[in-house]
Amino acid sequence: xxxxxxxxxxxxxTRFFSCKSEPTRAAPAKKSTRKELAGLIPAFPEIYxxxxxxxxxxxxxxxxxxxxxxxxLERRMNIDIPEFYVGSIVAVTxxxxxxxSKEHRFVGICIRREKEGLLHQFTLxxxxxxxxxxxxxxxxxxxxxxxxxxxxxxxxxxxxxYLVDALPEYSTFDFHMEPQAHPAGTPIPVNExxxxxxxxxWTRRWEILSYRGIEDTWTQATPWFKRKLHxxxxxxxxxxxxxxxxxxxxxxxxxxxxxxxxxxxxxxRHAAGLTRRRILKSAASHK
Amino acid sequence: MGxxxxxxxxxxxxxxxxxxxxxxxxxxxxxxxxxQGRRAxxxxxxxxxxxxxxxxxxxxxxxxxxxxNTHAHYRKHGVPVTDKNMIVLLDEEGNPLGNRITAPxxxxxMANRGSVQxxxxxxxxxxxx
Numbered sequence: 001x002x003x004x005x006x007x008x009x010x011x012x013x014t015r016f017f018s019c020k021s022e023p024t025r026a027a028p029a030k031k032s033t034r035k036e037l038a039g040l041i042p043a044f045p046e047i048y049x050x051x052x053x054x055x056x057x058x059x060x061x062x063x064x065x066x067x068x069x070x071x072x073l074e075r076r077m078n079i080d081i082p083e084f085y086v087g088s089i090v091a092v093t094x095x096x097x098x099x100x101s102k103e104h105r106f107v108g109i110c111i112r113r114e115k116e117g118l119l120h121q122f123t124l125x126x127x128x129x130x131x132x133x134x135x136x137x138x139x140x141x142x143x144x145x146x147x148x149x150x151x152x153x154x155x156x157x158x159x160x161x162y163l164v165d166a167l168p169e170y171s172t173f174d175f176h177m178e179p180q181a182h183p184a185g186t187p188i189p190v191n192e193x194x195x196x197x198x199x200x201x202w203t204r205r206w207e208i209l210s211y212r213g214i215e216d217t218w219t220q221a222t223p224w225f226k227r228k229l230h231x232x233x234x235x236x237x238x239x240x241x242x243x244x245x246x247x248x249x250x251x252x253x254x255x256x257x258x259x260x261x262x263x264x265x266x267x268x269r270h271a272a273g274l275t276r277r278r279i280l281k282s283a284a285s286h287k
Numbered sequence: 288m289g290x291x292x293x294x295x296x297x298x299x300x301x302x303x304x305x306x307x308x309x310x311x312x313x314x315x316x317x318x319x320x321x322x323q324g325r326r327a328x329x330x331x332x333x334x335x336x337x338x339x340x341x342x343x344x345x346x347x348x349x350x351x352x353x354x355x356n357t358h359a360h361y362r363k364h365g366v367p368v369t370d371k372n373m374i375v376l377l378d379e380e381g382n383p384l385g386n387r388i389t390a391p392x393x394x395x396x397m398a399n400r401g402s403v404q405x406x407x408x409x410x411x412x413x414x415x416x
Contacts, residue, residue: 094365098397104365106416112359123359128391131354132370133416136362143365164370 040259041282045250047083049113050120050139051258055248068117069258073265075140076279081147083283086110087155087191089173090124092137093146103145106135107175111160125163127172132164152182152283154190156212165202166195166214182283200225208232289332289361290317290352290372296341299353299373299392300385300411308343315343315350315374335366336399341374349381350374351408353392367393367416375408383408391416 045052050072053060084090088110096104108124111134115121120139125132137144163171170193182188194215197206200222207217208229218226238244262280269275290296295314298305308315317333319340324331333339335355341348354373362368373392376384381404391414399405 096365096394098394104394106367121364123362128416129414131373131390133391134362134368134370135365135416136359136368138364141364 039263040256041280041285043282043284044255044259046085047282048258050116050118051262052116052250053254054116057247065117069261071118072140073262073279075142077269077275077277079144079147080277081139082149083281084110084122084147084149084152085154085188086113086158086160087153088149089151089153089177090122091146091148091150091177092124092135092144093148094137094141094144096143105175107150107173107177108133108135109160109163109171109173111163125160125171126175127168130168132168132171134164148179150177150179152180152188154188156190156192156194159211160213161204162197162206162211162214163195165197165204165206167198170195184283185285187284205232208234210236289334289357290320290337290339290355291330291332292317292319294372296350296352296372296374298343298350298376299388299390300375300383301387301389302376302383302385304343304346304348304384305376311344313344315341315348318342318347321349335393336396336405338377338404339374341376343376348384349377351377351405353388353396353408353412354390366395375411377404383411386411388412390414 041047051069053065089107090110091105091107093103093105096102106124106126108126110122111125112123113120114123118140121136122139123134123136125134127133194213196215197217197220199220205221205225206214207221207225259280266279269277294317296317298308298315305315317339320330320333321338321340322331322333333352333355334357335352337352339350339352341350351374352372353375354367354369354371356370356372357368369390373390375388378384388408388411392412394415396405396409396412397415400409
């Protein structure tokens with residue numbers, strides 16, 4: 001299953017409980033957390049969705065995650081996996097046994113990033129000779145030789161599956177596109193383009209799903225489905241369920257734990273003089 | 288999804304029959320899959336490179352699937368999935384009906400080079416994805 005797409009996380013202001021009777025106790029705790037967070041990435045879950053825990057609460061297994069993380073880090077020492085988001089334009093070069101010694105390169109917009117751990121996969125979409133083509137890649141598959149981010153940007157949604165039903169110009173990208181460098185330290189640009197859909201039939205009922213990146217689906221929707229709307233179960237309110245959000249999302253403690261583990265791994269490998277490759281990095285918070 | 292009975296398909300070769308089906312808007316549809324499924328007496332879904340029987344313009348023709356739309360859960364690493372199901376028509380002897388494939392086809396199909404019939408289809412391709 002896809003994860004709920006346009007799920008907005010309700011952000012509450014972080015509360016600091018002050019204790020008037022013992023102010024000395026409350027103060028140093030805050031200081032130590034700030035020191036601890038040095039060098040860590042605030043947007044970690046977005047950049048590294050593969051290092052997150054399973055969104056299914058009872059499927060979380062610390063030992064399995066630990067073992068998988070070790071394999072993932074080893075792989076990241078051998079191949080440079082750049083930062084990319086859903087909406088970025090990515091090129092993947094992979095070896096193909098059917099092509100012999102030749103390499104296979106595919107360029108497209110990243111429309112989906114799914115699953116956690118070693119099974120993490122992403123899907124690229126492009127239009128070749130008026131035919132929409134999607135290729136799913138396993139991020140940690142050893143046949144991948146190179147991943148390049150040609151254009152680093154985000155879209156309004158975290159799932160661009162609707163490009164299947166959009167006009168082909170929204171998913172057409174040049175295979176010989178020049179990579180555009182992202183100035184380090186600047187925030188990731190959000191492409192606020194709203195796509196126009198083809199006429200129905202659609203693969204899904206986009207008019208009832210709350211995607212921000214689609215332009216006015218209601219007028220295009222067929223009367224048949226408009227009439228059925230009152231019978232449709234709409235789970236809009238689920239985004240306000242903070243407990244469900246806590247259970248499916250990642251916790252700050254876990255993020256800090258994983259990042260520190262990555263830093264430690266990096267440091268060990270750099271000290272051994274094997275590689276200079278950096279694993280934990282972010283284009284937006286680059287020093 | 289998957290190609291099964293009554294699945295509409297798009298002909299991507301330059302045969303007259305395929306072009307006629309395309310211009311009239313009456314797309315061919317699958318009526319049989321030539322493959323042994325997991326369950327006896329149950330027809331399996333056709334995948335990339337499978338041979339199927341299609342109904343086209345009142346005729347029955349054999350065809351090869353050269354592009355398949357697959358559900359996101361059933362996709363394989365590095366295998367391209369096209370939005371439409373694409374086929375290449377065959378004649379009675381099993382040779383391709385047209386003499387050119389007008390769409391890019393997945394490199395995965397090259398794994399079927401060993402088959403005499405399929406290598407004739409691959410010879411018509413001019414672009415691989």
